[in-house]
Amino acid sequence: MALEDICNLRNSCLHQNWLPASPATSFLMTDCYNLGLKGPKKSQRNNEVPLQFFIPPLLNSTSFLNRSPSSYFQGNPPVTVRRPFPLSHGTTTLGFVFQGGVIAAADTRASAGGLVACPEVEKINPIHSHLVVTSSGSGADCMLWERILTREIRLYQLRHKRCLSISGTAKLLSFMLHPFKGTDVCVALTLCGWDKELIYVCSDGARLQGNIFSVGSGSPYAYGVLDRELSWSLSNEEAISLAREAVFRATHRDAYSGNNVDLFHITAQGWHQRKRENLKEEYYRDMKKRAKKVEERKRMANELDTHN
Amino acid sequence: MEYLIGIQGPDFVLVAADNVAASSIIQMKHDYDKMFKLSEKILLLCVGEAGDTVQFAEYIQKNVQLYKMRNGYELSPAAAANFTRKNLADYLRSRTPYHVNLLLAGYDDTDGPGLFYMDYLSSLAKAPFAAHGYGLNKRFILNLPSFTVRLIDKEGIHDLEKLTHGAK
Numbered sequence: 307m308a309l310e311d312i313c314n315l316r317n318s319c320l321h322q323n324w325l326p327a328s329p330a331t332s333f334l335m336t337d338c339y340n341l342g343l344k345g346p347k348k349s350q351r352n353n354e355v356p357l358q359f360f361i362p363p364l365l366n367s368t369s370f371l372n373r374s375p376s377s378y379f380q381g382n383p384p385v386t387v388r389r390p391f392p393l394s395h396g397t398t399t400l401g402f403v404f405q406g407g408v409i410a411a412a413d414t415r416a417s418a419g420g421l422v423a424c425p426e427v428e429k430i431n432p433i434h435s436h437l438v439v440t441s442s443g444s445g446a447d448c449m450l451w452e453r454i455l456t457r458e459i460r461l462y463q464l465r466h467k468r469c470l471s472i473s474g475t476a477k478l479l480s481f482m483l484h485p486f487k488g489t490d491v492c493v494a495l496t497l498c499g500w501d502k503e504l505i506y507v508c509s510d511g512a513r514l515q516g517n518i519f520s521v522g523s524g525s526p527y528a529y530g531v532l533d534r535e536l537s538w539s540l541s542n543e544e545a546i547s548l549a550r551e552a553v554f555r556a557t558h559r560d561a562y563s564g565n566n567v568d569l570f571h572i573t574a575q576g577w578h579q580r581k582r583e584n585l586k587e588e589y590y591r592d593m594k595k596r597a598k599k600v601e602e603r604k605r606m607a608n609e610l611d612t613h614n
Numbered sequence: 615m616e617y618l619i620g621i622q623g624p625d626f627v628l629v630a631a632d633n634v635a636a637s638s639i640i641q642m643k644h645d646y647d648k649m650f651k652l653s654e655k656i657l658l659l660c661v662g663e664a665g666d667t668v669q670f671a672e673y674i675q676k677n678v679q680l681y682k683m684r685n686g687y688e689l690s691p692a693a694a695a696n697f698t699r700k701n702l703a704d705y706l707r708s709r710t711p712y713h714v715n716l717l718l719a720g721y722d723d724t725d726g727p728g729l730f731y732m733d734y735l736s737s738l739a740k741a742p743f744a745a746h747g748y749g750l751n752k753r754f755i756l757n758l759p760s761f762t763v764r765l766i767d768k769e770g771i772h773d774l775e776k777l778t779h780g781a782k
Contacts (some may be wrong), residue, residue: 510664
């Protein structure tokens with residue numbers, strides 16, 4: 307095929323998949339995305355085009371030919387690439403459940419060591435109209451796994467004509483991440499869903515359902531604010547301002563969180579995103595309030611003195 | 615630090631587990647249930663590494679239920695314990711060992727109550743009482759706030775009152 311030639315597939319192991327000569331190599335490619343299922347996926351849904359064709363050929367694909375399929379089975383990754391900088395998982399994300407639904411909030415700073423790599427990242431991404439996921443950990447891993455999750459959920463929806471439940475989604479994600487346990491994959495996602503469910507899934511394998519979660523380097527500070535004031539009977543505005551306050555306090559003290567705050571409110575009607583707010587303004591407002599308080603106190607102290 | 619304890623009586627087994635699900639130093643949940651019901655009269659208590667516990671315990675749970683579906687009768691606690699141990703041992707020398715410590719408690723209609731202690735190196739011991747972790751309350755630096763307690767006897771599994779040691 308001409309397209310094959312242009313994409314240089316003839317020399318890569320992807321070519322093996324068209325000809326069922328070596329199930330071993332096709333197995334390798336499948337395992338990247340197909341959860342270790344038996345047999346290569348010869349897409350029954352796309353005119354028999356093997357699913358692997360949709361994956362761009364890898365640069366060092368020849369090295370895969372020498373790897374035995376058993377190493378993929380056991381979740382053993384190929385050569386681990388050394389990172390040029392130390393990874394730190396700087397972020398503050400939080401989610402909590404209350405009577406009006408679920409609130410998900412996160413900062414927007416992506417840090418790489420001491421550098422602010424991007425001040426305007428979106429850490430909260432919708433999976434579908436009623437499910438939102440907040441991400442923390444390694445940015446690249448999170449983006450990839452969010453896309454994989456979105457794809458799998460959409461496929462489920464098309465195949466079974468209904469939405470997968472949130473606990474089902476979390477279990478699916480947890481099982482997809484399991485082969486990569488012990489490798490450097492680092493994702494910690496909080497799934498926030500419409501029926502007041504909040505599930506935390508992380509690449510270590512933990513899967514926890516709860517009413518309040520905060521993840522990231524700024525999470526202790528966020529927990530401090532949330533644990534004090536969270537209750538079931540908050541109104542929508544109170545809940546939103548509590549979430550904003552928690553993220554603000556976390557970004558104030560944590561060097562790796564900052565810039566803006568994203569807020570999502572998920573109800574039975576779907577998710578609703580609030581306009582992104584720059585925390586710089588919040589900080590100045592807070593400073594002014596404190597200055598005013600100090601003024602007040604000084605004034606009252608003076609008055610008392612003059613009275614005495 | 616997680617805690618499990620089991621005590622075998624003349625015709626019952628009493629088990630308790632703490633309720634904390636922690637991620638490094640932060641308690642992510644304080645009402646987490648570490649007991650998995652394998653059958654009407656068998657409980658598996660599982661602590662250890664974060665994802666391994668749930669994965670392994672659910673795997674054992676589903677397999678025990680499958681046995682019942684296939685054969686029409688349930689595995690006895692001793693058989694379930696040996697099955698669990700064999701699985702742990704098989705995975706121990708693979709590339710993906712499961713780092714879990716377990717207590718299996720059950721009531722067999724012929725043999726009576728049984729408590730089995732298993733650890734991550736797949737050792738198995740039937741014991742009258744067994745524990746994993748440090749259960750001290752006043753002296754330990756990390757205090758576990760609450761415990762789920764369950765009793766297994768010939769009637770089945772009963773939930774007992776949750777023990778909470780608050781700031782007393």
